[in-house]
Amino acid sequence: MKVPDIIIAIDGFSSTGKSSLAKKVAAKFGFLYLDSGALYRGVTLFAQEESLINRVNMVNPALKEALKGLDLHFGPDGKLCMGPRCIEQQIRSMEVSGQVSPIAAVPYVREWVDEKLHEFGRKGRIVMDGRDIGTAVFPDAQLKIFMTASEQVRAQRRYDELVAKGESPLLEEVVQNLRERDYIDSHRETAPLRRAEDAFELDNSDMTFEEELAWVQGLIQGKFGIL
Ligand code: CDP
Numbered sequence: 001m002k003v004p005d006i007i008i009a010i011d012g013f014s015s016t017g018k019s020s021l022a023k024k025v026a027a028k029f030g031f032l033y034l035d036s037g038a039l040y041r042g043v044t045l046f047a048q049e050e051s052l053i054n055r056v057n058m059v060n061p062a063l064k065e066a067l068k069g070l071d072l073h074f075g076p077d078g079k080l081c082m083g084p085r086c087i088e089q090q091i092r093s094m095e096v097s098g099q100v101s102p103i104a105a106v107p108y109v110r111e112w113v114d115e116k117l118h119e120f121g122r123k124g125r126i127v128m129d130g131r132d133i134g135t136a137v138f139p140d141a142q143l144k145i146f147m148t149a150s151e152q153v154r155a156q157r158r159y160d161e162l163v164a165k166g167e168s169p170l171l172e173e174v175v176q177n178l179r180e181r182d183y184i185d186s187h188r189e190t191a192p193l194r195r196a197e198d199a200f201e202l203d204n205s206d207m208t209f210e211e212e213l214a215w216v217q218g219l220i221q222g223k224f225g226i227l
Contacts, residue, residue, distance in 0.1 A: 001217070001226055003029045004142075008127040009134035011193065012147030014178045014185075015154040017204060017212070018129040021147070023078075024209075025216055026127040034120055036130035036137070038080045039113045040104040041091035042072040046082065047103055048095070057102040064108045072116070094162070094169055097177050101184035104131075110190050132191035134199050143223060144199035145216070153205045154178055 008025065010018045019035055026033035047053040052060040071083045079088035090096065103109055117137050121128060130137070134144035149157075155175045162169050185193040195201060200219055204212050220226065 001029070001221070003031075003220060003226065004224060005124045006142035006224075007121065007124060007138050007140075008143045008145070009138055009141035009196075009199075010127065010129040010145045010147060011131055011134050011196070011199065012145075012202075013149070013154065013193070014181050015158040016147040016149045017157065017209075018147050020209065021145075021212055021216065022127045022129040024213060028213075028217075029220075030125070032120075032123075032126045033078065034074075034117065034126055034128040035078075035080075036113065036117055036128055036133060037100075038074075038088075038091060039072055039116060040100050040109070041096050042080050042082060042087060043067070043070070043109055043113065044096050044100045044103045045087055045091050046070055046072075048099065053099055053103065057099055059103060059106055063106070067109070067112045074120070089165070092162075092165065094167065094173065094177065097181070101181045105184060105188035105190065107190045131185050131193040134196035135194060136191040139196070143220065144196050145219075146195040146199040146201045148201065148203045149205045151175065151178065 008031070010022045012018050023033050025031070044053070047059065047063055050066060052063040052066060073081055075081050075086060079086050080091060081087065114137055117128065121138070128138065134141050134146070155171065155178055158178065159169060159171050159174045162174070182193070202212065202215060
């Protein structure tokens with residue numbers, strides 16, 4: 001199936017499986033996959049390491065200037081790097097998850113990330129996932145998907161992922177983190193999480209991964225008239 005040079009935007013709540021689906025769709029159609037959340041997580045790790053965010057999530061305004069010297073990029077394996085360091089594992093920790101939404105609510109952080117996303121996405125043929133891709137970053141994306149799933153399913157998925165990586169979180173702590181992030185992400189002033197009017201909604205609470213893929217494929221075939 002030959003898909004035209006479109007931009008596919010996948011937005012939605014925490015732990016709905018956006019990145020797994022986005023990666024698979026990108027691999028299947030020869031697109032580039034871009035994980036916008038990884039950049040917000042990278043900025044959060046940077047702010048933590050530079051002591052520019054405190055325990056009660058107060059962000060030091062010096063972060064704005066400090067971002068000018070921050071080098072975040074994706075390595076050839078798609079993993080996030082900070083300068084020469086691969087930070088993929090660290091950015092997925094509960095510590096980073098606990099502070100990423102307050103950082104992502106800061107308008108100059110969003111501007112910094114948006115600029116990077118546009119730079120990376122310049123050539124088209126991309127699948128990008130996040131919270132505001134179809135509404136703010138690429139509002140003209142030709143295909144927009146908005147993902148949801150029940151809280152219980154999402155929390156269990158994220159818990160299993162963390163355990164598989166060797167962390168030992170409490171399920172309750174994971175649930176709390178999802179709730180907090182969803183709340184902050186949907187209520188912030190700049191580019192809040194919401195479904196774009198022209199986005200197709202995918203609730204995958206009771207779907208297998210194969211069913212999800214078939215759903216996306218059907219959507220692409222229908223929308224772009226591909227056999
Ligand atoms: O994978 P998970 O659902 O945990 O989240 P993520 O995609 O890694 O994003 C982490 C956080 O970054 C989100 O909770 C948002 O606060 C922020 N984010 C955002 O504000 N806008 C985006 N386009 C992507 C992520």
